[in-house]
Amino acid sequence: MSGRHGNKTRLFMSAKRKKHHFRIKRQTHFAPDTVPSNNENKENSATALNTPSKETQELMEENVSSSSSITRLNDLNIVCENDDDDCDEEISNDKLSGRRIVDIKYLFSSISNIKHQHTDCTFADLKFVKELRKGFTSQYVFRCKMCQKVETVHSEDPTSKLNTNTAIVEGILCSGNGYAQLNEICSVLNMPNMHQNTYTKIEQSLTPLIEECAIEEMIAAGEEEKRLAILNGEIDKEGCPVITVVADGSWAKRSYKSGFSSASGAGCIVGMRTKKVLFLGVRNSYCCICSRSIKLNKDVTEHRCFKNWSDSANAMEADIIAEGFAKSVEMHGIKYKNLVGDGDSSIMKKLLLKKPYGSDFTISKIEC
Template sequence: MADDSKYVRRVRGKLASRGRTSKADRMRQYNKHIENGTEVNEHDYCQNQQARPEEFTNASNMDIRHIGENVEVGSSKPWFQGRRVVELDVLARSMNCEKCNSWLRLSDIVDEVVYGMASYLYITCQNSVCRHISLVPTGKKSSKRGFDINYKVYLAMINAGMGPSHVNSFLTGCNIPPVDESTLRKKQKELAPIIINAAETSCKSAQIEELECSSSNELEGSFDAGWQKRGSAWSYNSQTGHSSLIGVNTGKVVEFDVRSKNCSVCSYYQGRNETTPQHECNANWTGTRKVSYGLENKSQFRIK
């Protein structure tokens, strides 16, 4: 018979250990505080500008389940609330008045305009003769007048395998103003061709390296494919799929392929019964109803 001595009582119908029982008790007390209107608001600690760090609520007493539900970002949000991503070198070089060249102070900020992860700070010059309001950027800008941090956020999102909603969930939890999805889509249009070109160049270099390591003139590799939608044993209906070939000797990707049955631009105009304008169509595959299976076979044939 099993030893139940380490279990204290049942939680949700199951025997629970002491640690889980204590956690359940804490959560029960926390929910009572919420019902009584005594919930601690983590994101309003900046409302008191005179508060000292030691006066802040201890982070160990905060529950992280709803840490981002009170974040508000918009024109009505005061500039001193929340956190920002700042390039210190750029900020330090810009902290002088545009008119009289006097030093500016962060305590004299009167407004803020947010551009994705970056922003412009409106700072009033304290020179009694000047009183000019200067625009101070919080980060570097590219040649196309876009902030570099927004490009970095998109690249980091792709590298981490996330989407816009995942990025904003992370930023909201950190109490950082989230990036609008349209901003990330714009960066995608600019950077996607560059990323694809870099991937193709990398594969060509890997092919040469793989052939140099091979004892024959043939390239040997391991092929695999996948799709973005979970399927069962009888239903593989994903609209997109991808495949890759990895060299045996180098362990590097020597070729890849991406297949898609739909194009969002085509679907949009077809749904409105309008003529589809000229664009770079993403639909590059047509086949059977079991799209995922067909995508895998087609990609394998293409890579060969």
């Protein structure tokens, strides 16, 4: 009996302490002179139900801030034009991150030349405001904390003929890559890439420049071959220097003995002495714009069409080499007397039929 009574007593005292603790905790929420009445209790309880907790308010604030960062583009200071135009990016001070490419000598010179008259303000008094990025070139805008004058520092000389954007596109093309590979490189470097429209425009503008540069180099190589031929007394009866050349071709799609279905092929002629290119030719039997227009039964829009071949892919190499022989006198003032090449007989057959130097001139084949 005493054990059961003892247990009851302990349970009663525990419940009493909990009730007393609840009263104390409830009273601590209000000052003694501001204890709410019953009506006030109802109003307060209704207000408590309508008022979110502190954790809920913090979560709501996070959601609002995250949604506003997505919807309010002005906060990000990013200005994107139509898809047909380049995408310029304006980056504010708090959003500035990643790596950039700069002309270090020009940048340091621009910074050291900053000095405001009458106030003697220098670069140390400037505060960074924003960056205006155009591809890989940037303009850094600063504002003086003393006189409020705005200064703009370029990442490189804006009057440079070969700026960073053009140099990068040319480098990507020379390495046999494209925009996708450039994008991967920039991702690894944590460096913002240029817009694809900007890349395409620069690539299109570089095409005629690369062609012009290639022709100049081939003409210079021809002059050197001509000088060496004259020096060695290799001149035909008409007084024209004659040289030995190496020639070969290739296709964009692998073709060996069968399956000549490549839509593009290239060939070149190289001087034996200088090991420099004297002629380069390309044959394309496909144009995506023309093909798409024909497929959709629409008029072909004005464009630069690279399709210049309608025969079989097997005949591309021989036609290119024969063209190079026919233009040797016009381009370099020399004749190709000996041809070093593989066992492909189609090239010699084409040369014998075309006879680029007349019927009295014999072209010899040296198989390698």
